[in-house]
Amino acid sequence: MCPVAIKKINLQGVSNMQDIVSEIIVMKRNRSPHVVNYLDSYLVCKELWLVMEYMDGGTLYDAINETQMCKDETAIVSWECLQGLDYLHSNHVVHRDLKSLNILLRTDGSVKLGQYILGQAQFLIATKGIPELQQSELLSPLLRHFLSCCLQTDEARRWSAQELLQHPFVTSAKPTSSLAPLVILVNNWKEKTGMRQ
Template identity: 35%
Template sequence: SLVTAGDPMSKYITKQKVGSGASGTVIEAMDTTTGKSVAIKKMDLDNQPKKELIITEIEVMKSRHQENIVNYIESYLVNKELWVVMEYLDGGALTDVVTETVLSEAQIAGICKRCLRALSFLHKHDIIHRDIKSDNVLLGMNGEVKLTDFGFCAQVTPEKDKRNTMVGTPYWMAPEVVSSRKQYSYKVDIWSLGIMIIEMLDGEPPYLNETPLKALFLIAANGKPQLKEVDNVSQMLKEFLDLCLEVDVDKRASADQLLDHPFLELDDGLVTLKQNIIAARGVLKNQHQQS
């Protein structure tokens, strides 16, 4: 019931692979009717341990449109593969930019503002993303920032406004998710955003060199993690980060509260983000050639 009838190969010309993840590969393709690029996520249904996650992802993307969320176009069943056609962002994931370049506080403010607008929208529609991290933030060459990968999304109903299943990626998980049987709600996304800010400052999330199990233990034991490069960070950004990484959920800020924080006024429209994307690609290309 979710897919479009017809043959996608008559409509889309595939160009190149642009990414891969646990659920499948992502390729860039051209829509022959418009000449525009699209991203097609191809998933082998036989190799999906939790098919319901795919259904969740399509349903969320299909029904929710906001400028900082990747637009869903359509999906097809091709033999035993599900093809999900989405808007294509030519800057790739934020991960390469945070690992290979240094972001200014104005750029961090701009990225946070756009992610928070998406989170505010999702939370108002009773949806928790549950997997906020740099890999799931896509960039455009003109300063666009959009959330993607809604496979772990949870719909929260008034009857069940808290969840207690452990999902997501360990290093970005909030303490209340890690702690066994503790219930959690929307603010897990805010904690994960805080960890993503640490990625933008330190180049990686805390405990990345530890095994996932050890990382979960450290998150539960230590609470708020520490920045490595703390001396180079403004007081305003530290305060903003503290509001995201507040262990007490009741004191942790909401998306709307953070959108009013003065730190976000540093946002300069992300006019310089293109330079970081190009620089990161250059570094990665050199590494690839040397290996």
């Protein structure tokens, strides 16, 4: 039997249950090797338990907070995330909360988008603008150009996921298995420090 992840949603105070049901239907229909797949759901007392595919490598947030990712590792993660976004967009689904906590890793190096339905991050971008890159002078010109293509506030100028998949920064990405040592290193560190969940 394979391990699974369970996301628990407290239904007390949920004003429109139909929205949650609609979002579960969207998750059920959108299965891809590039997104964390929905498996099933259960109503337990006053909680909705969403059973999802388990990613044993933690989140990208863990990796970027415990290590310094190199350009090649960044390109791999970007390529894999864009594959997931392109898949969702082609099925008329918009990822509403793309951040490092919602990018999940496996110890084999695979990368998948998670939490693509139940979120609302666009409000922050609309009200606070795009955050400034810290130490941008340390980034290669190619990476800076890639980021500028991603972070255009004007939707007409912002590249789509499909266009970004053609950008030279990601077209030269190595196989995901190249990420495995990084993920294992972060997991080992978390186990040693007792931070493993």
